[in-house]
Amino acid sequence: MVRLREITTIIRNQGLIQLIIRTTRFLSYKYYITLPLFLLVSLYTQMVGRNEQIWVFSDFPSGQEFSQNRRYLFQYLEKDGCYEIRPIWLARSRELYETLSKMGYEVYPANSLKARYYTLRAGYIPIDAGPGAISWWCTGGATVIQMGHGIPLKADNHTSADNLLVDMASWNSADYAVFSSQYCETHFREYFDSGVEAGFLNTGLSEGTSIYTGYPKTDAIVNDVNTIEGIDTDRDQLDIEQSDVVIGYFPTRREGQGLDLNTILDVRRTEEFLQQNSAKLLIKPHRDLDIGEGISESNSIQLINSDTDSHQFLTEIDILITDYSSIYFDFLLLDRPVIFYTPDHSTYEEIRGVHPNYENVIAGPRVNNFEELLEQLESNVNGVDEYAGRRQEIRDQFFEHADGNASKRIFEKVID
Secondary structure, three states: OHHHHHHHHHHHHHOHHHHHHHHHHHOOOHHHOHHHHHHHHHHHHHHHOOEEEEEEEEOOOOOOOOOHHHHHHHHHHHHHOHHHOEEEEEEOOHHHHHHHHHOOOOEEEOOOHHHHHHHHHEEEEEEEOEOOOOOHHHHOOOEEEEOOOOOOOEOOOOOOOOOHHHHHOOOOOOOEEEEOOHHHHHHHHHHHOOOOOOOOOHHHHOOOOEEEOOOHHHHHHHOOOOOOOOOOOOHHHHOOOOOOEEEEEEOOOOOOOOEEHHHHOOHHHHHHHHHHOOEEEEEOOOOOEEOOHHHHOOOOEEEOOOOOOHHHOHHHOOEEEEOOOOHHHHHHHHOOOEEEEOOOHHHHHHHOOEOOOHHHHOOOOEEOOHHHHHHHHHHHHOOOOOOHHHHHHHHHHHOOOOOOOHHHHHHHHHHO
16 A cells, blocks of 8 residues: 555656656566566455464574564564464574474474465564565565664665665565654654665655554563573573673674774773673674684673674663664663774774764764773773763653553554
8 A cells, every 4th residue: 555655646746657667667676576476465365355363473684583673572462462463483494493383482484385375364564674584475465564673873775776666576665664753763764865775664654654662672671581592692691690790892793894803802901901890791793793812712701692682681781882783772771871982983984884863862972992992981880971861862862662562552553
């Protein structure tokens, strides 16, 4: 329905010729096979209907198989038994399939016939930016809920042609786009206007599709979480029982350029600082970051697998160090100090770029070298918190709700 309204708008405002031009451009894209299938499925499901009780979920499109917003919405529907809703997970790996099966969840291999069948039958399909293992052509006629990967601090680097049918044949055609506030939606709009054309959520911003419910993954920050053995990192694995202060360092990806942590962290001085303050440093590096032996062998520094779900242990962190990661916004709900460590800021601007509103939305000092980082850490460990008021201001702008009920609101909103 969203796309039909857009077709009508283009014809009314730009004329039939412009629509024909866009249609012609479509022929050069890979969707020329799946679009007819999608349209046929849409027509078929309009006749036979979909099962409104079935919600189909799938893996996040990276190594983080069972994580992000879709995980927590899935677990909410499963745990609370929302009006006989039937949540189904499609798993790409055998390990995840077996783990979730043992937990009692309804799960099927993503490449199985049952996976295709339930995708064709599902009334609702929530996604995080991308489709995961869900076959797009099977979704025609379903209600797609676009929840996104995170509130951006980086610039948008996704590209797409000005092509309506390509948008139709992609995950851009969501029925709902989830945000944590109206200000958050405005922040996303600025993200897509930052010099590069539309990304995944861009066409999900059509009038009437936005809902300000908050993100399911933040429910795990406010509420007790259900840790799954073999998937999650729990408190016992973190080895922080003897630490008075836990510091988390979450650097984001570097678009294939890499970042050597040994060149931006003085391991010897970092260890001295941690030992003097009975502190522990947890580093969750992105996959394209280089980890040296000094960090790996440290007793005061612990590396967390890059594919681990951060929201399972975010509450254990007292001070967060990041750069351009969306984890910052989620961490705001804990009202704890944040330091933005950007030693490669000028290089990163050239490679990827930052959100045009970056400096206006960060609620913490931005430091550019190790000396500044260590000085700021010492200040925070000693109880100095100059940005408490600023955190409150930014948190109130980006989160209409901070009660751990985002999943509940999404469910109630889309079935209303």
